[in-house]
Amino acid sequence: MALNAVKTSLQLPDLSRVPAVDEVGVNERVARFQTRSIKTASKVEALKLILSMIDLTTLEGQDTPGKVRQMCQKAIHLHDALPDLPHVAAVCVYPTMVHVAKDALKGHNINIASVATAFPSGMSTLSVKLDDTRMAVDAGATEIDMVISRGKFLSGDYRYVFDEIVAVKEACGDVHLKVILETGELGTLDRVRRASVLAMYAGADFIKTSTGKIQPAATMQVTLVMLQAISDFYRETGKMVGMKPAGGISTAKLAVHYLVMLRETLGNAWMTPEWFRFGASTLANDVLMQLMKQSTGVYQSADYFSKD
Amino acid sequence: MAKQNERIAVAKTYKIYIGGKFPRTESGRYFTLEDGEGNVIANMCRGSRKDFRNAVVAARNAQSGWAKTSAYLRGQILYRIAEMLEGRREQFVAELKLQGSTKRAAEKEVDQSIDRLIYFAGWADKYQQVFSSVNPVASSHFNFSVLEPTGVVAMLTPDESSLLGMISNLAPAIAGGNTCIALASESMPLCAISFAEVLHASDVPGGVVNILTGLRSELTSQFASHMDVNAVIYCDASEAVAKTVQELAADNIKHVIGRDRVDWNSDAENPYMIRDTQEVKTTWHPIGT
């Protein structure tokens, strides 16, 4: 449905005009993506693309500089036994760990994404959230992953949610903003679609499914709905917005299904780390195992791949 | 010849019944109805293919409205028909006798006709519950099948059982939301037209039931071949007639219902008579949030 009422990118869109989503239809479409059989060269290409799209993530209360450094080392050296591997797109950490990651990744073209805005719940004041954001940006984050205020969204205060994103975007300056909808708390695909539209009109560079702290996290269903919202937004405004499913994508096979879905929903322009990311902590090793299997013809054991 | 001062009886003109009105046949033709002794009883309209065409138009126009009439109301209207027939019991008995029935047989036929109307009046809001279904499909869909009226039903009603036989065909069809064109018994058509008067007085919307009189040999092929008729019922037809009806009906894949050797006294009270002129519609809808 055309959202013609929206004149500038900073007006709250009329969410009642966002098209409805039929859950069963979405499930059927997702099942179709999963029947695609990706073999041989196209599989290798996909696996490498997946690696390059990963935001290698650690977001734990127990995170320490040591843990973050180890993860950064893994980001740089995914599996040196395999030649010609890409590096991951980014590491994703808490704001207090940004400086650690920055040091560890010095000289490498890997982005530093920081969650912000009272991640994961977002239950704080706007000023705290803006401080949180600025702190991460000042520490050297090149990407900010913010969370929306789900309580406000669910209670119908779309204006609040919208203004908050606008404000955080402003605080980000040139730094890329990913807006986490926390779809597991939104409950229906209709609300996922509306929240996506709201976030994009508020200035999101990326929309992201989940914090990883709530189940369900990313699913192909919510990702499809978000991709379709991106498609509509692009038709409407000519602006490309990126997509990041996060949480729950731990196998190469599933990640390939996501790529199929991406390709058949948004087309080739989105098939780069610039426009698509996987937020994941354990996906990389499974992809590496599959790549090794493709190269050697032998099924692999996790014992041969570094866990950081 | 009437004696002097004796009151001259007013003879009834038997017309046909189309769209809730009683026109004469557009053809202007008639056929003579005689009693057993060769006395003229009446000049009946010899309905034409154009009369039939007009009746189909009337039935088609009435179709969607009647199909949407609530089952409860259809039941009430059928009941009302029975009430009105009961009120005119004597007239119908007399007409049957005039056409050769014994008093006893005539009374029995009228009584049974009234009871048959009551029987199908009762079914109007029940057959759906007996014949519809919710189907447990394997996917995440709600799936149900309901009956819907076939549409416009043309019926060649029994010749021998002129009142009961006709009502046994009409009642289940209209109870199920169809609209009809009935060709009355050729040899005993009087009651059919009087029955149209009963219908007329019974809140049956015009066009729901249309009744023609005329020659079977002339009209059968019209009934079977008209492209805007959805089902055709023939009763007690010869093999040749049955074959003709079936052949012509195929032009628009009409449903053909043959009711041969039906004992209208005892075999015509069941909801399968309604189901004969019903379609099954199955609807699917996803179950999700």
Add this chain to the structure above:
Amino acid sequence: MATPENKLAFDGGWEYDPAPESTDHVNIKKRYGLFINGEFVAPEKGKYFDTVNPATEEKICRVAEGTEADIDKAVKAAREAYQTSWGRMKPAERGKYIYRIARIMQERAREFSVIESLDGGKPIRESRDVDIPLAAAHFFYYAGWADKLEYAFPGRKAKSLGVAGQVIPWNFPLLMAAWKIAPAIACGNTVVLKPAETTPLTALKLAEVIADAGLPPGVVNIVTGAGAAGAAVVQHPDVDKVAFTGSTNVGRSIQKALAGTNKKYTLELGGKAANIIFADAAIDQAVEGIVNGIFFNQGHVCCAGSRLLVQESVADEVIAKLKDRMETLIVGDPLDKNTDIGAINSLMQLEKVQSYLKIGKAEGAEMHQSSCRVPKKGYWCRPTIFTGVSQSNRVVQEEIFGPVLAIQTFRREDEAIIKANNTPYGLSGGVWTDKGSKIFKMTQDMRAGVVWANTFNKFDPTSPFGGYKESGVGREGGLHGLDAYVKLGA
């Protein structure tokens, strides 16, 4: 509004490599006889014909051409089986035989899928995920009815009819065989089945399954051949019931041929279904429904949503999205697991579809096809849509039976219904809206036997299927599907 520069691009970039289904587990004989009285026998006249893979135009094997004498033999076998074994068997035991058929089909499902795709051209994804599992499910469903018929017809006693003559089409060869055979034999009848000329193989494999299941000889007879063999089945005087799925024209001639015979019949005929999209629909799922409605099985589907009626306010958006979606459809090798649209079933059908493309263009409609590559050999048709058409266009009125969609617009609900019903057909229909009460209004007003609301082209053994008006007589599937195979007595 979408502007040209905001178009999505689906060509180039990451492509899927071929992912062919393996065929080494498939067992196809060089030559097939007729399955009569429990064994494969040579046709009386000794004639055989080639069955061809429409994707390669190569011969797969030879199949017996049954003629009147063979049909007569098959009907005799069926009559004998009806009188001596099947008609007298305890219903529960009959059911157990049918369960066996279902189980063996499930065990051999992949082989059936591959053969179905080889012989008919449909994508392996569909034969594997739809045709074969549904066919097995049909046997499973009706097996259970065999000893429960007294509960299906309240107040009546259901008795078997005798010998059923069944003629099936080429679009769902095994599934149609299952739709016909399962309810027939569950109700205690015996069967003579004539598969379509271009797709006889899975029915012959089904004959093997039936033999393996140990059914008494003659209960199911499968006689391959051309149209004349089908006519012989329909016209055989000792057939009590005729079941036909195919075109309305042939159905009409069958109904005529049966006039005066007292044979019971069911006809599952053509369609030209309207798929109605309202502005308030879940648009992206509706687009998927349009695709599934017309491009499923190359559009060789009698209930295909071949007429799209889209509300004017969203027409541009829906058509733009549909065109994008069409770009992602893969046309080609039916045995490739990624193929969405396989081969057109036969040269004859391809020519028919192509003739309609010419007619559409000649009538002034705007034709759009996806830009996909198609193989050089074989029978192919790119997914096609016609815009700028109205009720008076032939591509709107006539059943094309190919991947060709005619798109019309409407403004109001009543207009949509009038257009949807403005056809001699009445098999199926679709409606897409997010408003519940409108769904019921629209589905009620559509004169069609199967109505899909916010979905399309769904099938299930428990769900009755069949048409209004010139789309046929009777229902197949579900409780209502039993009716075709019994006579009801007091």
